[in-house]
Amino acid sequence: MDKISSLEEIYDSNLREYVFTEADFDRIKKLIYKHAGISLSASKQNMVYSRLARRLRANGLNSFHDYLNFLEKGNPAEWEAFTNALTTNLTAFFREQHxxxxxxxxxxxxxxxxxxxxxxxxxxxxxxxxxxxxxxxxxxxxxxxxxxxxxxxxxxxxxxxxxxxxxxxxxxxxxxxxxxxxxxxxxxxxxxxxxxxxxxxxxxxxxxxxxxxxxxxxxxxxxxxxxxxxxxxxxxxxxxxxxxxxxxxxxxxxxxxxxxxxxxxxxxxxxxxxxxxxxxxxxxxxx
Ligand SMILES: C[S@@+](CC[C@H](N)C(=O)[O-])C[C@H]1O[C@@H](n2cnc3c(N)ncnc32)[C@H](O)[C@@H]1O
Structure with missing residues (x-):
């Protein structure tokens, strides 16, 4: 699915399938900052949830806590998927035409x-x-x-x-x-x-x-x-x-x-x- 236009990113946090705590978000923020330099603001919580919930599903994990533990054990393929999920790729032909x-x-x-x-x-x-x-x-x-x-x-x-x-x-x-x-x-x-x-x-x-x-x-x-x-x-x-x-x-x-x-x-x-x-x-x- 197109990461940019996903409607899931704005959906109500009460409908979440997995528990996603402030501590989880904080951990994710630190990891992606260290790995890719990306600074995530608080307003990105829903976006982060929906993009990474797919990774939990793909790995058959039941909580963000478990997912982050799994990630931090150093699985290279999951690091790649984690990073890919959190980048924003909006672009266009001849953007900034001048x-x-x-x-x-x-x-x-x-x-x-x-x-x-x-x-x-x-x-x-x-x-x-x-x-x-x-x-x-x-x-x-x-x-x-x-x-x-x-x-x-x-x-x-x-x-x-x-x-x-x-x-x-x-x-x-x-x-x-x-x-x-x-x-x-x-x-x-x-x-x-x-x-x-x-x-x-x-x-x-x-x-x-x-x-x-x-x-x-x-x-x-x-x-x-x-x-x-x-x-x-x-x-x-x-x-x-x-x-x-x-x-x-x-x-x-x-x-x-x-x-x-x-x-x-x-x-x-x-x-x-x-x-x-x-x-x-x-x-x-x-x-
Ligand atoms: C918003 S897009 C901009 C694309 C294009 N340069 C443009 O202006 O249309 C930002 C791109 O930066 C990439 N990116 C983010 N962090 C990066 C990093 N640490 N090293 C290299 N590329 C990164 C993302 O994967 C994404 O494709």
Missing amino acids: HFPILEKHVEQRKNQKKIQLWCSASSTGEEPYSMAMAMVQAFKSFTPPVHILATDLDTNVLAKAQLGIYSLDKLEKLPKDNLRQFFLKGKGHHIGSARVRPELRNLITFRQLNLLDENWPIRGPFDAIFCRNVMIYFDKPTQYKILKKFVPLLTPDGLLFAGHSESFQHATDLFKLREKTVYELANKRR
Whole structure:
């Protein structure tokens, strides 16, 4: 079921199938904060209940207390399911549209470079890296631009969906008709009502799991641009700062960092300075 639109998330807490105490919620908050950096506010209790109740059912457990004990014993598959259940994956093609012409111009100025490397660091179900890829094809007027996009996310379910590259047509409604024709193959038979991204577009992207909270990121830059949009909002300022600090050596000296519409890095002006609306550049370009 779609995590975002689940009605269960707002249903009356009196109807709950399992006992879910403040202490359970507190424990969950601490675990997901430590593991993924996600800060859950008190208003997220119903959401947490409904998403994790499914995990209790799947594991045949009768209480949140037992579930959390089971989780803390260190079952890796359950950790993955727990994390996947608690991420919020809302995204869209060409979300925050004004970023894409900026990205196109940025790469056009680097046309003579052998390879342009981009990183989409919270790629969710793929709409964002595919939008970046479409922008690159348009910038270079070629389906084989000298561009590589690394797309990473913590959540393995959304990564699997992104890798498939199949979207229902309603998700593609807002795309210009030309983009739809140029970049997607409409499904037939069983697949009617959906479309798949063209393999040429898919080939520009590598999908990998990466937890932005991990000490070591198994990636090598330098990147000409990093997209880190609408994920920092889930992290507190010290966590954001740590991540921003790790972005610095991964960017080319004139590289750009794209943030989400409600994200501001004013607390890290020693690292990044605002160039234009939600687009940052390195504060110190000479490293
Ligand atoms: C709201 S979505 C934003 C997607 C996309 N960047 C956009 O702006 O449309 C946030 C994404 O961040 C991912 N995420 C949350 N915590 C993360 C972490 N610690 N490391 C990497 N990705 C994380 C979630 O799995 C989710 O897919």
